[in-house]
Amino acid sequence: MSCTPLEEIPKVYEGLKAAFRSGKTKSVAFRKAQLSQLLYLLDDNVGRFQQALHADLGRPFKEAQLLEINGTLLQLQGAHDNVEAWASPQRAPFSLLWYPMSPITRKEPKGVVLIIGPFNYPVYLILCPLAAAIAAGNTVLLKPSELSMATATLLTELIPQYLDPDVVRVVNGAIPETTKILELPFDHILYTGNGRVGRVVSTAAAQHLTPVTLELGGKCPCVIDPKCDLKTAAKRIMWGKLANGGQICLCPDYVIVPAHFQDAVVEALVAAYKELHPVDPRESGEVTRMVNKRHAERIKKLVDTTRGTIVIGGEVDTETLYAAPTIVRDVGPKDSLMSEELFGPVLPIVPVSDVDEAIAFIGERDHPLCLYIFSNDAAFKTKVIDNTLSGTVAINDTLLQIGAPTPFGGVGASGHGGYQSGKYAFETFTHMRPVTDSPNWLDSALMGARYTPYDESSFRQLNAVLHARLPPRNAASLGYFGCMAAEISCSLNWYRRFWSNRPNGSA
Template sequence: MSKLEYTPVEDVPRIHEELLRGFRSGKTKSIAYRKEQLLHLAYLIHDNKQRFREALHADLGRPYDETDFLEFSPTIGEIMDAHDGVEKWAKTERTAFNSSWFPMSPAVRKEPKGLVLIIAPFNYPLLLLLGPLGSAIAAGCAAVVKPSELVPQTSALLAELLPKYLDQDLYRLVNGAVPETTKLLELPWDHILYTGNGRVAKIVSAAAAKHLTPVTLELGGKSPVVIDPNCDVQTAARRILWGKYANAGQICIAPDYILCPRGFQDTFVAAVQRAYNEFFPAEPPSPDNMSRMITQAHAERVKKLIEGTRGTIVFGGQADIAERFVAPTLVRDVPGDDSLMSEEIFGPVLPIVPVRDVDEAIEFINSREHALSVYVFSQDSKFKAKVFNNTQSGAAVANDVSIGLRVHDAPFGGIGPSGSGSTTCKYGFLTFTHLRTTFDNPNWMDKLLMRRRYPPYATNGIKMLVNTTTPRLPPRPGSASAQRKWRVWLILVVIGLLTRLGWRAPALLK
């Protein structure tokens, strides 16, 4: 195993300066160069899968198969999306035709923002670090990536491998904890992407504000699941159970709590119990089937949430702090002000909050901060639409959980306390891209209307220019003229249809 060595704090400004110089060399303007670096990044994972499996098992206790599914597949997929799409994404786009502007050939250039900082969390140390790095490379940016110090084996391995695969003139890794991150945040960046919790997000945002640096925040929150009694309950139970206990529940889009009709709670609990018995036949779940909490402190925090609940524990509830283990736990009849509802659980504990109906579920969701995802399990399109149309969240997902980060060609991001901005696919590319408007006004335009903008206004006919370039408003809604206009159009349409059918207009209309 590799040993994690922190980057010397005094080296951080030098790294920043060297990367800025590398960016200004113009090397990243080449699409071929970007695609080459993206391919190297994909091979960084591909060539070292077993070493990453071992590192993630040491850091998170994560089973190898879970790493293959949760880290390798989506990370390589996101990088290759960027590799395959960057040529199209980076093309200059012409604006829509406009009679006043088309002679000037207005267009939108896709230019890299510059030198960017990417700060990743512990729970997905490959996907949430290398995925955004791929987006930054595709956009033509230089980048510093900062992995979490809570996954020392994985971060050490990344520090070893990154210089072997990527151009060190443009892409560097900084390892460390609070002092190193603080030094990074003191420097001016052209964009910062932070994935983590709201408390640190406020620190990042405050530091960025000193340099007017734009920030993308990928946070989390308490993502609710609304249960329709007419859902496929066994499929719902299996999917929710997997989504909650994968990676020991340490997933920003994991289902945090269930809103279930009171009369359906027994049926739903029985379905989850059956799924649990199938998933985890051994007690406690073996390390081959379930990850561990990232630290003893995190395990202790979740243990205290369980101990404080006023709900009824259906199964689980055990914790071994020394082993960073919290058993998969289902708690029913949880009140809205319970300990399990006081914060994002970020652990393998699933509370069920009984509600009267879907209206009370919607009211409950809207009384709390916007979540990263709202989940619904239902076969009824009206039921799903009612929940989605009357709530706000980063994503709205029906009949599955915890897989929204990898939806092809769709943005991933939160709203309000759950985050701001978007990542993944072309939306990650756009996060690190400056949309630069360009146009070229030919001299002969002054021989037409444009010369009228010059003083003296009174004699140069600027009113004619204003009238020509200002769009005409339609009649005010509800006004008599608007109603007459629609009546005239309706009459003309009817006459046109009748004429097509062979009707002859009376002489009065001719």
């Protein structure tokens, strides 16, 4: 992969800006055609993307197909199939006061947007937001991660072949190129990665008052209820932990469990691991490698300095980038494994006294991107959800929630904004532009009373219309039927006041 010359980057931006100003992306038909091409870009080259992902991450071909390529195609298809509906103007809910002004909300593109992708899912986390940005009518500058070089090189080759080069451009490089990019006044920036770089992106964006969407991950806890289906829970946790070698922002980061139940959980997790990997993953090649030596060395240091007890695994080969799937029990709150997001195939188990201590433990840390709960008890689930805060919540499974047709994003240190799912992704790159149209006859009806010098009787009538209908003062003590009766009384009083204030002789 060759880096984009620094002096070319402003020219790329100006070309995208000129294309947006030309108006070509305003056409929904044009957007749909580009989305169709984006679908074929991926579908025509599945094998090449599998090879690139294997070169970048040592990812098995089947895992690449199952966990990245298929999910990406589904998101691209959703954007293609729904772009007309998403882009259509939306009428405001009916209101007698505002109906004459015909209020609507137009879905306008923001302009030139920047998408900075991560190394861990270099197809899904580039092409899905790209599809949303195209559906919204923007022009797009893509900055793939320099750590996934093979995938970035393939995208750089294919995008101009399938998409309008005036509308989508790729810039490659590392810190110097990214720094140069961030000097430019984009209309929206989406960054997926870590909090340290997220702060750099936010600071640069603030210089131009550019809105930013951040997806930053964090330490996602798994709260275990002893009443759960432990065998199923253990299998799903181990699958989610080891997918992509643990290099997913949504991976279960640690398990938190009542101390008296820790032995049972450890036994179930070990059994689940052996079921998933009857052959050593180092030999079978069924666990993705660390992306580079620096990340492998980081994982090795965290494992080597843990004060917990290593149950299985613990080996990290920094030359071959292989980190063995590892389970560590009796991990304390100040352990090395709790010092940062692990982003590797290491699963610490934190024993606590009960669910209340688990909730307190989670609350003392940054808000995670996802909270996992394994329980068959409705009261247990509700208690954990009601007393914690996270970007998303997944109950009795891992990772799959990212594909659900709901908003997806973090909160606090795990990021803000959502962009990975359907209409919510489209809205991330869309300016909701309200439009009203006041007819001339409105002044001869009621709104003429706003002008000075005020006519006293007309002003009283307009003031009565604009006066809020207040709820009863003692609503909490009235009960449901009492509140209904009070609401009816308030409405009647409002209408009496309106009619009593209308000018003499008016209809």
